[in-house]
Amino acid sequence: MKKKILISHRIPEEPLKILESDFELIWPDNDTFSNEELSALIPECEVVVSVFGNPLDSRLIEAASKLKLIANYGAGTDNIDVEKATQLGIVVTNTPDTVTEPTAELAMGLIIDVARRISEFDRGLRAKKITDWGVLQNWGTTLRDKTLGIVGLGAIGKALAKRALAFGMKVIYHNRHKLEPHIEEQYEARFTDLENLLRNADFVSLNVPLTPETKSLISFPELKLMKPSAFLINTSRGAVINQEALIEVLKKKEIAGAALDVFANEPNVPDELIYMDNVVLVPHVGSATHETRKEMSKQVASVIADFFQGMKGLPVVNPQVWNSENLRFKAEGAS
Template identity: 35%
Template sequence: MTERPRVWVSQPLFDDIVARLGEHFEVTATPEVTRHAPAAMAAALAAADGALVTLNDPIGAAEIAAAPRLRAIANVGVGYNNLDLPALSAAGILVTNTPDVLTETTADFGFALMMATARRIGEAERWLREGQWRQWSFDVLLGGDVHGATLGILGMGRIGRAIARRAGGFGMRVLYHNRSRLDPQVEREHAAEYVGFDELLARADHLILVLPYSPQSHRLIDAAALAKLRPHATLTNIARGGIVDEDALCDALEQGRLAGAGLDVFEGEPALNPRLLQQRRVVLTPHVASGSLATRRAMVALAVDNLIAALGRGPNAGRPPSVVKAGIRD
């Protein structure tokens, strides 16, 4: 009897969905949420033909050095900066991700986080819970309007365009900056105006970051960029934490050069820059922009489909729905 391929699942996900892997493979699943040490990750991958992993699971050359059988890694998430793509590609390992299925849910959250930041909702809740309502005055907790304001979107991919569609319902003017300009028809459909990076910063009342993380975007929003924003502006980040210089952001907030920030992602997550915790005008959420039940289930389902197909099984054998980087391993 031919030995079935072996698959490792790095974190507990949805048992009923992950169970589909068992129809094709021998599956080893991690029973509880775990931050795998590099040596433990390498040991788990050593005997695997495929792996289903999350953004919390970094994998590079060291982790795959003793994994001669490994042919595919299915990442549960759109981003994949947890994976060393050059190292995996050089080893002939195919990488997949889960785009599209989380676009609308993430756009909902990004817009909500921007609104919460503009209207100081997090600060207002803390103020109420602290028993300060008895000190109410007419000018307490005044925030900025969203309706009729200018929204700046940095990164006009699927999620950025979904946010632009939501902005239309609030009568917002939409500006965007992207690595490449969109087709004019797409701009018209989203009522979005392309501008340069500096102009985007200078004109936005509310700036939302939705661009991919890369060495080029690392701390793109630094002290110089923040200085170009107007004092009444807000910054919302649902992209990756490393895009924002968090100390520079805290400086801008403490010096009154920025009205507020909404952050769902952090450079050192799950560790937080302690200065962020001291900022009353920052809304902090723990990387949950895609966190609706339906969307998270859809992400895992797509990752499972990707892995089954990448290992040559199922109706899409050899044709995973969403490949990031194709490698070829004998």
């Protein structure tokens, strides 16, 4: 009997067809399964392909008595109760490498957009609200010689730093731990604490995963540190920012603007943000390119195949699970 793979959301199908000889793939009829459908199907499945924005909570994981692998379609795994999965001996993987370049591209695009007021001017021209094209009108902010503060100089942060250097920007960064000197030299990046970064950066880009430590990492006190001429860019997770605090600071023009790919309660976007001219909004599209989404499906398929062949080097989010006495893959002798 074939092992069952439950795919919680419609993703590009073609790359996963390589699994059909050994697995039964269960796809939703529409865009996604309802919670009721997931609850009914998950007890019979050994793999779940989860998707960001679609929670896989402790209740669902506990109901999945045969589950060995959660293969997340995306880099961030805040949609999964990883702690519960680890307790039950379930391996959790993600697709980190594929999203790096497109997310950095988007972050750079948002920086350019909000700095040069591209979306604002586009809206104004279409609505025939911009009539004065004079030399002293419609100014933006140039990037050359400006300081980009990257909060989270991981893979995406490094890819963004490379792009910023090409625009003649200076790079400072804040991580939990200072990087090795040769890495800092490669990206011409200077380490600093978060407070100093916020005080000195002309653009602040958030590139951290959502964890208990990073939830509301940027709130009223942090926003108050930023320069009135500074811009905030977020391509990580919406909850990294206290959204109400950001709205208040933007209303008072205490920072120059923001560009946001992610929001606290997606897909809902507060009206206050929608009607602000100095805010650029996009619908969580960091990895949303034709090439990337297909590559993500390909990586998920490869992870599943390699996992059941006992291969190493998988992008495991909870590596401590391998040493667990409850490890289901080991206990049941799957291969």
